[in-house]
Amino acid sequence: MNTVDLAATGVRELNRRLRHASDDPSALSWLVTNPKGAHAIAAGLTRPVRIQIDGHVGYYCAGMNQAAAVTIDGHCGTGVAENIMSGLVRVRGNASQSAGASGHGGLLVIEGNAGPRCGISMKGVDIVVGGKAGHMSGFMAQSGNLVVCGDAGHDLGDSVYEAVIYVGGSPASLGADCVEKDMTPKHRSRLRGLLSRAGIEIDPERFRRFGSARKLYHFHVDHADAY
Amino acid sequence: MGAVDSGRLRPSHTFPAHVLAEIHRAADEGVYEIRGFGTKRPLPGFDDLVFLGASMSRYPLEGYRERCDTGVTLGTRFASKPVHLKIPITIAGMSFGALGANAKEAIGRACTAMGTSSTTGDGGMTEEERQSSETLVYQVLPSRYGMNPDDLRRSDAIEIVVGQGAKPGGGGVLLGQKITERVARMRDLPEGIDQRSACRHPDWTGPDDLAIKIQELREITGWEKPIYVKIGASRPTYDAALAVKAGADVIVLDGMQGGTAATQDVFIENVGIPTLPALRQAVEALQALDVHREVQLIVSGGIRSGADVAKALALGADAVSIGSAAMVALGCNKAVHVEDYQAIGTEPGYCHHCHTGRCPVGVTTQDPELEARLRPEQGARWLRNYLTAMVLELQTIARANGKSHVLNLEPEDLAALTVEAAAMAGIPLAGTDWIPGRG
Numbered sequence: 001m002n003t004v005d006l007a008a009t010g011v012r013e014l015n016r017r018l019r020h021a022s023d024d025p026s027a028l029s030w031l032v033t034n035p036k037g038a039h040a041i042a043a044g045l046t047r048p049v050r051i052q053i054d055g056h057v058g059y060y061c062a063g064m065n066q067a068a069a070v071t072i073d074g075h076c077g078t079g080v081a082e083n084i085m086s087g088l089v090r091v092r093g094n095a096s097q098s099a100g101a102s103g104h105g106g107l108l109v110i111e112g113n114a115g116p117r118c119g120i121s122m123k124g125v126d127i128v129v130g131g132k133a134g135h136m137s138g139f140m141a142q143s144g145n146l147v148v149c150g151d152a153g154h155d156l157g158d159s160v161y162e163a164v165i166y167v168g169g170s171p172a173s174l175g176a177d178c179v180e181k182d183m184t185p186k187h188r189s190r191l192r193g194l195l196s197r198a199g200i201e202i203d204p205e206r207f208r209r210f211g212s213a214r215k216l217y218h219f220h221v222d223h224a225d226a227y
Numbered sequence: 228m229g230a231v232d233s234g235r236l237r238p239s240h241t242f243p244a245h246v247l248a249e250i251h252r253a254a255d256e257g258v259y260e261i262r263g264f265g266t267k268r269p270l271p272g273f274d275d276l277v278f279l280g281a282s283m284s285r286y287p288l289e290g291y292r293e294r295c296d297t298g299v300t301l302g303t304r305f306a307s308k309p310v311h312l313k314i315p316i317t318i319a320g321m322s323f324g325a326l327g328a329n330a331k332e333a334i335g336r337a338c339t340a341m342g343t344s345s346t347t348g349d350g351g352m353t354e355e356e357r358q359s360s361e362t363l364v365y366q367v368l369p370s371r372y373g374m375n376p377d378d379l380r381r382s383d384a385i386e387i388v389v390g391q392g393a394k395p396g397g398g399g400v401l402l403g404q405k406i407t408e409r410v411a412r413m414r415d416l417p418e419g420i421d422q423r424s425a426c427r428h429p430d431w432t433g434p435d436d437l438a439i440k441i442q443e444l445r446e447i448t449g450w451e452k453p454i455y456v457k458i459g460a461s462r463p464t465y466d467a468a469l470a471v472k473a474g475a476d477v478i479v480l481d482g483m484q485g486g487t488a489a490t491q492d493v494f495i496e497n498v499g500i501p502t503l504p505a506l507r508q509a510v511e512a513l514q515a516l517d518v519h520r521e522v523q524l525i526v527s528g529g530i531r532s533g534a535d536v537a538k539a540l541a542l543g544a545d546a547v548s549i550g551s552a553a554m555v556a557l558g559c560n561k562a563v564h565v566e567d568y569q570a571i572g573t574e575p576g577y578c579h580h581c582h583t584g585r586c587p588v589g590v591t592t593q594d595p596e597l598e599a600r601l602r603p604e605q606g607a608r609w610l611r612n613y614l615t616a617m618v619l620e621l622q623t624i625a626r627a628n629g630k631s632h633v634l635n636l637e638p639e640d641l642a643a644l645t646v647e648a649a650a651m652a653g654i655p656l657a658g659t660d661w662i663p664g665r666g
Contacts, residue, residue, distance in 0.1 A: 015446050039439045044376055044447030060430070060443040064376040078439075079430035083374050101429035102371035104415075120429040121371055123415040140425060142415045162417060217420040218403060221257030 002027065007034040011041055018042060018068075021049050037077065042070050048087070062089045065106060081108045084125050097134065100127045103144065109198040116153065119146040122163055128198035138165045138210075139175065147194050149202050157210050165210040166191050168202060179213040249492075259493055261400055263325075263581025263591065265393055265486040265529070265551055270501045272484065273535040275648030276641050277657065280627045288626040295622040296632040299546050301523045302384060302453020302476040305445070309476075310362055310384050310453055312546065313342025314618050315633060316536060319481075319527050319550035320366045320386065320457070322348025324401055324410040325488030325581065327598040328355050330557055330590045333606025335359030340607065341614045346386060346548075349399050349424055351413050352378040359603075364455065367444070369398060370424040372414040380448055384477075386455040387440070389428075389466075392485030392528040395459025395499045399424035400489040404584040407593040434469035441474045455479050460505030460528065461498075467512040471522050479548065480509050482528025486551035488591060489582035502528040502539075504651035510543030511653075519543065533620020540621075541636035542652060556613035557606045558588035564600070 004014050014032065021027045032053045035041055039058035042051050045068035053061070056074035066085045075093035084103040091099075094112035101117070103125025110118075110127070116134035119127050119141050128147040135153035138146050141163030151169035158175020164187070165178075174180075191204045215223055238244065249260065281287035288295060302309040318334050325348060326334075332355045338345040344362040347353075351373015357363055365382030367374065379385060390396065401410075401422040411418040431440045441454050456470040457479035470478050482502025487495065506526050513519040526539045527548035539547050551559075562575040567587035571580045581591035589600035625633045628640045642657035643649035649656040650663035 012446065012450070016449075019449075040443040040446045043443050046376075059436070059439045063443050064379075064447055066376060078436070082430045083371060083376070085376065098430040102374060104375075117429065121425060123371070139429075159423075161420075216423075217417065219258050219261075219421050224258065 001029045001031055003031045003033065005033045006036065006038055006041075011038050014041065015043060015045075018045055018049060018051070019047075021047055035074070039077070042068065045070070045087075056093070065089055075112070080110075081106075081125075084108060094131070099129075100125050103127070105144075107197055109200070111200070113150070114148075118148075119144075119163070122146065126194055126197070128194055128200060130198075130200050132169070135172070136175065138163060138178075141165070145190070145194055147191065147198070147207075149200060157212075159216060160210075160212045162212065164190075166194075166207045167210065168207045171210070174210065177213050177216045178210055181209045181211050183207065183209045259491045261402065261489050261582050262492050262495070262579045263486070263488050263490075264579035265484050266495050267579075268496055270484060270529075271503050271645065271647045271651055272501060272529055273503065273538045275503070275645045276538050276643055276652060276654060278537065278541075278624055278628055278640050279642055281629050285629045287629050288631060290623065290626055293626065294631060295625050297618055297622065299523070299634065301455075301525070301546065304476040304518075304522055305474065306384075306451060306453040306476050307449075308383075308451045308453075310344060310364075312344060312362070314614065315540060315546040315621075316341075316530075316614055316617055317343050317364075317525060317546055317548045318345040318553050319485075319548040320346035320348040320364070320388065321550055321554075322350040322399075322401075322488065323353045323356070323413070324348070324350040324405060324593070325591060326554075327586075327589065327592050327601070328353060329598050329601045329603050330554075330606060331356045332359045332603040333557060333601065333610060334553060335363070336603060336607035337610035337614065338362065340611050341618075343614070344383065347378075347382075349401075350410065351375065352382070353413075357381065366457075368424070369426060369428045370414075371429065372416075372424070376447055379444070379452075382452060384453040384455060385444055385448070386457050386479060387437070387444075387475075388457045389437075389470075390457070390459030390461065390481070391487065392459045392481030392483050392499055392502070393487035394490045394494045395461040396426060397490060397494050397498070398426035399487075400491075400582070402489060402582050402584070405582075405593055410593060434473045437470075437473040453477055455525070457481060459485075460500045460502065463500075463505045463508040464512050467509040467524075468516060471513065471516055471518055475522060477523045477525060478509065478513075479525045479527065480505055481548075482506070482526070484529030485527055486554075501651070502526060502530075503648060506539060506542050506544060507651065507653045513543075520545065533617040533622075534624060536617060536621045537624040537633065537636055538641065540633055541638060541640050542654075543638070545634065553610055553613075554590050556610045557590050557601060558609070559586075559590050561588055563588065567597075 030051045035055045037058045043063040048067045058077040062070040069088045081089040082101040084106045086106040090109045095110045097115040100108040102121040111130040113131035114129045114133040118133045118137040120139045124144045132150035133148040138157040142161040149168040152171040154172045155175035156171040157178030339361040346364040364384045403419045453476040455477040456475040458466045460482040483499040523545040526544040564587040586592040643654040
């Protein structure tokens with residue numbers, strides 16, 4: 001385990017070390033202390049390193065992550081794991097707005113609550129929120145799965161494309177073109193798999209599924225009030 | 228029935244033929260008009276300025292004998308690997324999807340031959356454009372279609388797009404006929420849908436957030452790449468200053484005359500300000516912060532000739548960017564395949580039908596048969612010739628004003644032909660020392 005104290009070493013140096021970590025097994029496990037809300041911690045990683053961050057982080061922690069497994073033992077600011085490509089990012093606390101924004105792949109787990117616009121423009125990432133998610137979550141979500149174990153805020157899934165949204169509680173309201181869909185055995189099975197991968201124990205039977213009504217896929221005068 | 232006396236047919240100034248036609252169309256379809264190209268209304272522009280040339284107090288340089296350099300370096304503020312260009316004319320971001328792959332490749336080849344840069348667009352980086360472009364600027368757009376950290380790292384500069392001159396405050400549109408299987412795959416969208424891009428970035432709003440976003444992009448790319456911030460011309464005094472505050476290396480300012488692949492006509496014609504006043508305001512903002520030339524300024528929107536380039540540089544830009552004009556060099560609106568223009572309801576010289584995907588000259592299409600009409604080698608030759616001509620024109624003007632480098636052109640080399648241009652550009656009305664609004 002390599003330890004980097006951010007009180008003594010800046011983010012730039014930390015990220016440089018992480019990017020250049022060797023294949024030596026001893027170089028693949030890292031502990032980051034004293035993050036104190038710093039931004040862009042562990043952003044742009046490309047290697048299968050394991051990173052534990054002890055404390056709260058600022059914006060874009062683990063942004064554009066590829067292959068790495070990052071655990072944040074605290075809360076995080078805007079855009080955690082934004083545009084994640086692969087790997088695993090786990091937040092033990094709460095996440096601010098735009099968590100997993102435009103993520104293309106991998107898994108983002110937020111064990112606490114997520115702020116607004118969780119999964120905005122997501123493009124294949126899987127996101128599991130253990131608690132609640134804020135308003136406009138799943139906005140323009142294109143593909144992937146967004147699982148909210150608690151309640152979801154207003155305008156869930158506004159203008160959603162082909163992403164699938166599961167909610168264990170209740171959405172305050174649905175956004176434009178987002179509708180409730182049947183929870184088929186296939187979707188129940190996928191949800192069970194997502195929860196298992198996230199390590200969150202909750203009964204899949206209580207979830208409802210939401211997705212696109214596909215009425216905004218082509219401009220039409222009768223849908224003008226939704227544009 | 229008597230013959231109509233044509234002298235009695237008086238058209239309405241308020242309701243000319245194109246307005247009548249648009250009302251009829253809206254009544255039929257119930258939705259705004261979406262089209263490509265740029266604004267068609269008359270606007271104050273570079274044609275309203277002239278150079279004074281040499282005189283008793285200014286000595287011209289000899290054409291063909293005395294050097295007039297054209298090289299520029301962009302991204303000197305923070306990036307460890309600035310971009311060096313041989314000419315101050317770059318190619319603006321135009322997406323694969325809006326343009327066909329052959330057009331993108333032709334642009335890349337021409338830029339490489341000329342020693343300048345091309346730019347990706349909404350939809351990500353294609354292999355063709357990366358391979359053909361020696362210097363490639365990678366756009367980070369609100370949609371994040373095709374956004375990939377590997378492509379970020381293999382770019383030569385990064386351009387964060389906040390706005391576009393044709394539609395400041397609006398997102399992109401790509402109608403279903405252009406969302407082919409490849410375009411859909413690159414954008415993670417269902418094939419054939421009318422794609423609406425977001426108008427705001429998904430993970431930041433405002434200059435304070437942007438500063439942190441820029442920090443993240445620098446971390447991901449090892450602080451090597453110049454980071455451009457592209458703004459549509461709306462409030463350049465503030466936007467340019469805020470981009471500087473956020474940490475931009477380069478500001479790209481796109482005026483109202485800038486083009487688009489597809490946007491609401493009402494947006495193109497009614498939102499934003501022309502390039503001329505926007506350029507002056509941005510330069511003044513940079514000067515007020517004492518970063519003019521330290522933070523480079525690229526200007527786009529209505530650049531068509533070497534004269535336009537020279538005027539933009541004289542007003543304080545470090546380089547220009549062209550989009551529509553480059554497409555025209557590739558054959559846009561050329562009088563060939565006239566029957567195909569007519570099939571989509573237009574004629575050469577009037578076409579703004581990029582949104583249909585039925586581009587008669589193969590530039591803005593994904594249709595294999597149409598796209599084959601633009602061979603990359605031929606397109607690259609045309610664009611290279613056009614850029615060469617522009618540079619020769621630029622040097623001609625610079626030498627006539629006694630400049631050994633095109634960046635030495637300055638506002639006092641200019642005079643304005645109209646009161647409007649004088650006020651907007653901050654250049655004296657020709658024959659006077661009067662700048663409206665300044666006493």
